[in-house]
Amino acid sequence: MVTRTGTPLVELRDMSISFGGIKAVDHVTVDLYPGEVVGLLGHNGAGKSTLIKCLSGAYKADAGQILINGAEVDINNPRDARAQNIETIYQTLALADNLNAASNLFLGRELVGPGGFLDDSKMEAETRKIMARLNPNFRKFNVPVSALSGGQRQSVAIARAVYFNAKILIMDEPTAALGPQETQMVAELIQELKAQGLGIFLIEHDIHNVMKLCDRASVMKNGQLVGTVDVNQVTDEDILSMIILGKKPAKAA
Amino acid sequence: MSNTSHSPATQSAPDSGFGRFLRATEIDPRLLGMVGALVLIWVAFEAYSTLILGRPSMLLGAAQADANGFLTPRNLWNLSVQTAYIGIMATGMVLVIITRNIDLSVGSIMGMVGMYMGLLQVDFLTPALGLGHPAIWVVTVIFGIVMGALIGALQGSMIAYLNIPSFIVTLGGLLVWRGAAFLVAGGKTIAPMDDTFALIGGGSFGALGRTGSWIFAAIAVVAVVWGVVRGRKARTLHGFQQRPVWAEWFMGGLICAIILGATAIVNSYIWPKGNIKKYYDQLGLPVPDGAEFGHGYAYPVLILIVVAIFMTVLMTRTRFGRYVFAIGGNPEAAALSGINTRTMTVKIFTLMGALAGIAAVIGSARQNSATNAMGNLDELYVIAAAVVGGTSLAGGVGTVYGAIIGALILTSLQTGMVLIGFGDGSYQRIVIGIALVLAVWLDIVYRKRIK
Numbered sequence: 001m002v003t004r005t006g007t008p009l010v011e012l013r014d015m016s017i018s019f020g021g022i023k024a025v026d027h028v029t030v031d032l033y034p035g036e037v038v039g040l041l042g043h044n045g046a047g048k049s050t051l052i053k054c055l056s057g058a059y060k061a062d063a064g065q066i067l068i069n070g071a072e073v074d075i076n077n078p079r080d081a082r083a084q085n086i087e088t089i090y091q092t093l094a095l096a097d098n099l100n101a102a103s104n105l106f107l108g109r110e111l112v113g114p115g116g117f118l119d120d121s122k123m124e125a126e127t128r129k130i131m132a133r134l135n136p137n138f139r140k141f142n143v144p145v146s147a148l149s150g151g152q153r154q155s156v157a158i159a160r161a162v163y164f165n166a167k168i169l170i171m172d173e174p175t176a177a178l179g180p181q182e183t184q185m186v187a188e189l190i191q192e193l194k195a196q197g198l199g200i201f202l203i204e205h206d207i208h209n210v211m212k213l214c215d216r217a218s219v220m221k222n223g224q225l226v227g228t229v230d231v232n233q234v235t236d237e238d239i240l241s242m243i244i245l246g247k248k249p250a251k252a253a
Numbered sequence: 254m255s256n257t258s259h260s261p262a263t264q265s266a267p268d269s270g271f272g273r274f275l276r277a278t279e280i281d282p283r284l285l286g287m288v289g290a291l292v293l294i295w296v297a298f299e300a301y302s303t304l305i306l307g308r309p310s311m312l313l314g315a316a317q318a319d320a321n322g323f324l325t326p327r328n329l330w331n332l333s334v335q336t337a338y339i340g341i342m343a344t345g346m347v348l349v350i351i352t353r354n355i356d357l358s359v360g361s362i363m364g365m366v367g368m369y370m371g372l373l374q375v376d377f378l379t380p381a382l383g384l385g386h387p388a389i390w391v392v393t394v395i396f397g398i399v400m401g402a403l404i405g406a407l408q409g410s411m412i413a414y415l416n417i418p419s420f421i422v423t424l425g426g427l428l429v430w431r432g433a434a435f436l437v438a439g440g441k442t443i444a445p446m447d448d449t450f451a452l453i454g455g456g457s458f459g460a461l462g463r464t465g466s467w468i469f470a471a472i473a474v475v476a477v478v479w480g481v482v483r484g485r486k487a488r489t490l491h492g493f494q495q496r497p498v499w500a501e502w503f504m505g506g507l508i509c510a511i512i513l514g515a516t517a518i519v520n521s522y523i524w525p526k527g528n529i530k531k532y533y534d535q536l537g538l539p540v541p542d543g544a545e546f547g548h549g550y551a552y553p554v555l556i557l558i559v560v561a562i563f564m565t566v567l568m569t570r571t572r573f574g575r576y577v578f579a580i581g582g583n584p585e586a587a588a589l590s591g592i593n594t595r596t597m598t599v600k601i602f603t604l605m606g607a608l609a610g611i612a613a614v615i616g617s618a619r620q621n622s623a624t625n626a627m628g629n630l631d632e633l634y635v636i637a638a639a640v641v642g643g644t645s646l647a648g649g650v651g652t653v654y655g656a657i658i659g660a661l662i663l664t665s666l667q668t669g670m671v672l673i674g675f676g677d678g679s680y681q682r683i684v685i686g687i688a689l690v691l692a693v694w695l696d697i698v699y700r701k702r703i704k
């Protein structure tokens with residue numbers, strides 16, 4: 001299993017952020033080791049998405065530190081996060097509906113040819129390659145993503161995060177819109193990426209997926225961290241009761 | 254169509270021969286609609302002037318000198334010049350509207366920039382450099398474009414960094430710059446402009462002439478053919494499905510035919526006698542018998558063509574253009590992809606301002622004077638041109654060529670109304686207002702149908 005010794009790949013220390021009066025994330029500390037999948041769990045509105053958005057550069061935390069390989073980094077915008085090899089699949093997918101799959105996949109990192117002009121053919125070819133791996137049934141390369149199904153859109157968002165050789169991957173409910181077969185493929189993808197040594201934060205509501213895919217699970221409630229448990233040492237019942245009751249099970253404490 | 258899975262989503266097109274034709278050529282049906290509307294308008298004005306007003310028509314064999322309907326070289330040439338400056342600004346308005354903004358200030362920017370250009374020439378450059386110095390027009394043009402760009406940058410910064418809606422910032426600009434235009438010279442007209450500068454506005458001397466226009470057309474045709482060949486190569490390289498060969502060459506051929514046809518028309522508009530005499534007088538020669546000159550493409554039209562090519566490349570081939578569309582499609586997603594949406598907004602409004610500066614150059618050169626009313630209400634025509642040309646006010650959708658066709662449609666309506674005797678502004682406005690609403694409604698109906 002994952003060896004959790006030495007410096008973690010990512011450490012979010014004592015993070016806080018509030019919107020107006022609401023403390024969306026309240027002094028939360030989580031960490032992530034290379035080759036590890038850490039599940040982030042909690043009820044709707046617990047603050048999971050907000051927490052990881054501080055890491056992906058979408059939000060700037062009010063307080064707290066972000067450490068990558070033990071060194072504190074400043075992440076002020078999504079470009080900073082990408083520069084740290086952090087890739088994110090957002091819950092909202094963050095796709096420009098009027099652009100096609102290739103344009104979305106390379107958005108902000110377009111391939112250009114001589115003279116700095118966009119190389120759309122190359123981008124489409126690369127998109128076809130990665131989609132062939134992730135979703136072999138995908139055919140709609142020349143239409144705006146608004147014309148895709150929810151699951152197809154999700155696979156575009158996943159392809160975007162995977163394509164750029166991330167070291168740290170954030171997946172906010174990546175299988176929410178996927179059918180059973182596609183969900184299985186994402187599960188296999190997660191295992192493959194994990195084997196390559198990536199660290200993955202996985203936000204996931206399905207407890208079976210959590211038990212299957214995650215090494216550890218961090219549970220949040222009302223913006224606060226309830227606790228982090230080793231998935232091998234607890235049952236799914238334990239985790240569910242953490243989510244619902246907001247208390248850590250005695251034996252895993 | 255062996256491999257249907259790769260073809261764009263035009264499944265809704267009826268599977269008739271025509272539907273297949275559209276799919277093979279990848280012609281946007283809306284483009285077809287716009288061109289159809291344009292042709293309809295032209296034919297309607299010509300028919301009205303021939304049948305109702307009883308004027309001779311060149312289509313029925315009348316000589317150019319006698320014909321004064323819509324479809325005469327003279328009228329079409331004038332139409333091209335009038336379309337030019339609205340079209341130039343409309344190409345920029347497309348970007349503004351795609352990113353879910355609006356710019357109401359472009360007409361006023363034209364007015365103010367025009368006044369300052371007049372002031373610069375008459376009060377500073379001419380006294381300093383001497384009458385007719387060749388640097389005068391160059392300095393004036395650069396000054397006008399830079400001033401327009403700076404005003405645009407100022408407005409764009411307020412929109413991007415102070416989060417004031419573009420509608421408000423540019424509505425303020427509409428009032429402020431128009432007021433400033435009046436104050437520049439206390440409401441007086443500044444005239445005349447430098448002779449070389451005035452050529453930018455068109456006229457017999459401000460046009461390319463017959464030979465030049467044919468050379469221009471030849472270059473354009475070569476460019477189209479090269480574009481078709483290169484496009485096929487790029488697609489073959491990556492093994493994508495090709496449009497059928499006949500469809501590629503049909504489209505290329507059509508574009509070439511339009512180029513050659515337009516060239517023939519502008520070349521067949523002959524110089525008035527007075528200008529021919531002026532020309533030979535300047536050379537100190539007597540006017541030879543049977544001397545005849547064709548106008549060819551007017552300079553403002555050439556400027557429009559250059560701007561249109563530049564803007565099309567910018568929008569379809571560069572990161573900047575890609576980001577414009579992305580911001581329009583989903584501003585949040587664009588920001589999460591690392592696009593700095595604020596500097597993009599500033600750049601877009603700067604570009605819009607620069608284009609308004611170019612329009613001010615053409616406008617004041619054409620009038621051969623600077624007046625504080627120049628460009629009055631043009632912002633509305635520019636916005637209407639972009640929208641009639643298929644730019645969606647919801648953002649994310651629009652094309653440069655569409656905006657230019659939109660400008661051509663609106664200018665056709667405007668000049669056509671004058672031609673058939675409804676020149677007083679009220680009828681023009683009624684017709685253009687109805688056309689705008691109708692165009693947007695038809696677009697909505699069309700979009701619903703393809704969904």
Ligand SMILES: Nc1ncnc2c1ncn2[C@@H]1O[C@H](COP(=O)(O)OP(=O)(O)OP(=O)(O)O)[C@@H](O)[C@H]1O
Nearest residue numbers: 019022024042043044045046047048049050051091
């Ligand atoms: N941009 C924002 N402005 C104001 N409040 C926000 C914003 N984003 C999140 N919140 C609030 O912060 C809290 C946490 O939201 P968050 O999206 O992180 O929840 P979540 O744990 O991801 O929930 P879900 O499982 O439903 O995705 C919620 O109360 C939400 O209303």
Ligand SMILES: [Mg+2]
Nearest residue numbers: 048049050091
């Ligand atoms: Mg969430």
